[in-house]
Amino acid sequence: MSPDPRLADEQHHLEAVYGRIDRIRATTNRRLRETLAESGGTPQAQSERESYERLYVDDLAKLDAAEHNLYFGRLDVNGDGPAETRRIGRIGVLDDDADDTTLLLDWRAPLSRPFYLATPADPDGVRVRRHIRTNNRAVRTVTDEVLDGSAITTDRSDTVVTLGDVVNESALVAALNTARTGEMADIVETIQREQDLIIRSPHRGVTVVQGGPGTGKTAVALHRAAYLLYTHRDLLSRSGVLIIGPNTEFLRYISQVLPSLGETGVLLTTIGDLLPGISTAVVDPPATAVLKGSTAILNVLKRHVRAYQSLPKAPVTVTFDGYPLRIDSSLVKTARAKARGTRRAHNQAQREFLRAALHGLASAYAGRIGSSLLDGSQILSGSEIADIGDEMRADEDIVRAVLAFWPRLEPKRVLTDLLTAPSAIRAATPGWADDDRAALERPAGAPFTIGDVPLLDEIAEVIGAGTAEDEAAARAQWRRQLAEAQEALDILAGSAPQDLEDEIDPEILMAYDLIDAEQLAQRQVVAAHRTTAERAYDDRTWTFGHVIVDEAQELSAMAWRMVMRRIPNRWMTVIGDTAQTSNPAGAQSWSAVFEPYVEKRWQLHELTVNYRTPAAIMRFAGRLLGRIAPTLTPPTSLRDNGIEPTAQRAASGRAVLDAVAIAIDADWPGLTGIIVADADYDSAVDALGDRPRIVVHTVTGCKGLEFDNTVVVEPAAIVAASGRGLNDLYVALTRATQRLVVVAECDLPPELADLPGWQEEN
Numbered sequence: 001m002s003p004d005p006r007l008a009d010e011q012h013h014l015e016a017v018y019g020r021i022d023r024i025r026a027t028t029n030r031r032l033r034e035t036l037a038e039s040g041g042t043p044q045a046q047s048e049r050e051s052y053e054r055l056y057v058d059d060l061a062k063l064d065a066a067e068h069n070l071y072f073g074r075l076d077v078n079g080d081g082p083a084e085t086r087r088i089g090r091i092g093v094l095d096d097d098a099d100d101t102t103l104l105l106d107w108r109a110p111l112s113r114p115f116y117l118a119t120p121a122d123p124d125g126v127r128v129r130r131h132i133r134t135n136n137r138a139v140r141t142v143t144d145e146v147l148d149g150s151a152i153t154t155d156r157s158d159t160v161v162t163l164g165d166v167v168n169e170s171a172l173v174a175a176l177n178t179a180r181t182g183e184m185a186d187i188v189e190t191i192q193r194e195q196d197l198i199i200r201s202p203h204r205g206v207t208v209v210q211g212g213p214g215t216g217k218t219a220v221a222l223h224r225a226a227y228l229l230y231t232h233r234d235l236l237s238r239s240g241v242l243i244i245g246p247n248t249e250f251l252r253y254i255s256q257v258l259p260s261l262g263e264t265g266v267l268l269t270t271i272g273d274l275l276p277g278i279s280t281a282v283v284d285p286p287a288t289a290v291l292k293g294s295t296a297i298l299n300v301l302k303r304h305v306r307a308y309q310s311l312p313k314a315p316v317t318v319t320f321d322g323y324p325l326r327i328d329s330s331l332v333k334t335a336r337a338k339a340r341g342t343r344r345a346h347n348q349a350q351r352e353f354l355r356a357a358l359h360g361l362a363s364a365y366a367g368r369i370g371s372s373l374l375d376g377s378q379i380l381s382g383s384e385i386a387d388i389g390d391e392m393r394a395d396e397d398i399v400r401a402v403l404a405f406w407p408r409l410e411p412k413r414v415l416t417d418l419l420t421a422p423s424a425i426r427a428a429t430p431g432w433a434d435d436d437r438a439a440l441e442r443p444a445g446a447p448f449t450i451g452d453v454p455l456l457d458e459i460a461e462v463i464g465a466g467t468a469e470d471e472a473a474a475r476a477q478w479r480r481q482l483a484e485a486q487e488a489l490d491i492l493a494g495s496a497p498q499d500l501e502d503e504i505d506p507e508i509l510m511a512y513d514l515i516d517a518e519q520l521a522q523r524q525v526v527a528a529h530r531t532t533a534e535r536a537y538d539d540r541t542w543t544f545g546h547v548i549v550d551e552a553q554e555l556s557a558m559a560w561r562m563v564m565r566r567i568p569n570r571w572m573t574v575i576g577d578t579a580q581t582s583n584p585a586g587a588q589s590w591s592a593v594f595e596p597y598v599e600k601r602w603q604l605h606e607l608t609v610n611y612r613t614p615a616a617i618m619r620f621a622g623r624l625l626g627r628i629a630p631t632l633t634p635p636t637s638l639r640d641n642g643i644e645p646t647a648q649r650a651a652s653g654r655a656v657l658d659a660v661a662i663a664i665d666a667d668w669p670g671l672t673g674i675i676v677a678d679a680d681y682d683s684a685v686d687a688l689g690d691r692p693r694i695v696v697h698t699v700t701g702c703k704g705l706e707f708d709n710t711v712v713v714e715p716a717a718i719v720a721a722s723g724r725g726l727n728d729l730y731v732a733l734t735r736a737t738q739r740l741v742v743v744a745e746c747d748l749p750p751e752l753a754d755l756p757g758w759q760e761e762n
C-alpha cells in the first residue's frame, strides 16, 4: 500500500508549526538572558525587569507545556465562501511571514468551534473533520470524519462516520481507554457537544453543572477556565481565576490540565487553604461539622466578639499629670455606645472607643483642674478638653488601660478563645443544647480544622481585620511604603463608597487604615512583578474575576459565605453531584445553596454521559443511587469493556490484606486504586508498601480521582463509617475506568449481593 499522502501533508504542516515555535522560544530565551544580564537602576526599573523576567519564564513554560500534541485537528470547510482549511491546536500560532499567516487556530477561537459541534445532520459547512495524532513532533495517525455526503471519502479503513450524539467517536474511545497516569489529561481533542455548550456558555452569573460520576464535570470546569481566560483575557488576567477543589491530592491530580492548555497563573486551592496564614486538612467530627457549617454559628461568633467589648468590674485608676483618674463602668459604657454607634467592624470602631473614652477622662481631668472657683462651672473650652484628650493619647499606660475594654482582635485568637473555653461557648450560645455546646468545644492546642476556616474568615469580617500574618507584614512594611500607601489611599478615597471616607488624613491614620492602604498599594504599585495568583493568595480581601468550585456539594453554608465574599460579581462555575455529598454539612440541593445569594439567577446544566465507568460497573453502582437520591438518574456509560465486576469474600480479619494481595498478584495494566474506609487506611498502606502503579485512598480522599482498576474494601465498613456512608460507597464504586473488584469479610449491601463471584454465607 502506498504511503498515505495525508500523513506527509500533515507532517509538512507540523514542521512549519514547530519551526515557528522554536523561533519564538529562541527569541524569548534571548530576551530572558538579556534581562537577567542587566542590573542596577531605580527600584522602578528593577521591578519592571522582574516583570519581564517573569513574563519570559511564563511564556517558555507555556510553550513547553503545550508542546505535546500541539496540533490535533483540522477542518475542511466549504460554507458560503471559498473552501477553507482550518488547523486547530492547543494554542494559537501565527507565522512570522509578511501576512502573519495562521498556522494554528486556538481551540477556543470561534472558528474552531465546529470541530466540536459539527455533525452529519448539522455539518455547519464542515466537509471533513480530521484528527491528527502526533508523537515527538511526528504525525502518527490521521483519521477523517466525512460529515457531508457529497465528499469523496478517502479509501482508508480508519475513516469513521459520526454516530448519534457522540462527536469524534474513535478519538474519544481511544482517549477513554488510555491507561491512567495519576494525573488528569485535558480533553481538548474530544470535547463533546453537551460539554462544549457549558465550556463556552456566555452566562455571566452562577452556572451550576450537575452530573453523575465520570460525566466530565471536572474536565468541563477546567476547560471553561481556559476558555474564559482566552475570551476575557484582559479582565481575568488582572482579577484572576480561583479554582476550589476538595483536597490537595485532587488539586495535584488536576494541576497539569490548565498548563497543557497554555494557561498558567490560575489559583488552585482548597477551603482549608483559602485564607492567608492558615493551612489545614483536619476534618471535624460530623456533629461538629454540622454546627460549624450552619449559618446559626454567625450569631455565636458575633456574640463572642461583643464579649470582648467589656465593662470594668471595678474602676481602674490611671494617673495623668499627677492626678488620679477613674476608668469606671459608666465611662466605658458611654464610649462603648459611641463605638457601637459607628456600626463599624470591631477593630475599626476601636478608634472611636478610644476617642470617646479619652474624651471622658479629659473631661474628668478638666473637672478637677478647670472648674470655676465661683460656681464650679467648667472654664476650659471644648477644644482645650480635646487637646487634653490628644495628650492622653500619647500616654501608653492610659491607652493600654482604656483599650483593655475594647482590645484589638485577631481572628485565630478569637476563635481559639471561644472553642477552648466552655464558659465562652456557653455565653455565646444562649438556648443551645449542652450536647451541641460540647460538640463545639476542643482541647487547647488542637489544630484548626477545615470547618474553622470559614469561621476565621467570618470573624475577620466581623472584627474588620486581615489575618495576623497580614497585619504584621503590613505593619513592618508600612514605613517603607507610606508613599505608595498614600497614593493607594487616594485611589481608595476616590473609588470606594466605603466607611473609610472620613479617615483619609494621613496624620491620624490608625494601623487598620494603613493595612488597607498598604494592601491596595501592594496591589497597584509595589508588587507589579508578582503574578495575579500570588497576590490574590496573600490577600484575604482579594476579589476574583471568576471562581470555579469543584465537588461543590461538599461546601457548607459557611464555606459558601467565604467563597461568595471573594466573588462579589457572582460570576461562577459550580460543579458537583448532590448524590456524592459526604460532608454532613454539605449541600442537598443547589437552589438552597444559591438562592440566598442570587435568587433565581443561576443556571443549571446537567451532564448525562459517564465517560469513565464502564456499563457493567455502573449497573451495580447505579442501584445505590436509587437509595441515595431516588430522583436522580444514573448517568449512561459510554463504554462497555466486557469486563464484569467481581466480589470476593475475605477470611476473618483479612479484608484489607486480601485486597492488597489481589491488587499486587493481579498485576493489571495501568493504575490500580485500593479504596478503604478511613479506619483501614493505615493498615492498607502498611500492607501495600511501596509499589509502583498501586495506590491506597480513603473513600473521601478518592473523590474526583480515577483509576484503571479499583479494589473496594469492605463496603459495609464504608457505609457504617458515616451518615453519608452510602454516598461514599457510590463514589468508591465509580472510580474505575476498566475493572472493579470488591473484597469483603462482612455481607455486602443488597444492591451488590449478586456481584459475580460473591458467595452469600449460609
Ligand SMILES: Nc1ncnc2c1ncn2[C@@H]1O[C@H](COP(=O)(O)OP(=O)(O)OP(=O)(O)O)[C@@H](O)[C@H]1O
Binding pocket: 172, 175, 176, 185, 186, 187, 190, 191, 192, 195, 211, 212, 213, 214, 215, 216, 217, 218, 219, 220, 577, 611, 612, 703, 704, 705, 706, 734
Ligand atoms: N469529552 C471527553 N473526551 C475525553 N475524555 C473525557 C471527555 N469527557 C470526560 N472525559 C474523561 O472522563 C473521565 C471523567 O471525567 P471527570 O473526572 O471530569 O468527571 P467528573 O464528572 O468530574 O467525575 P466525578 O464526579 O466522579 O469526580 C476523565 O478521565 C475525563 O478525562
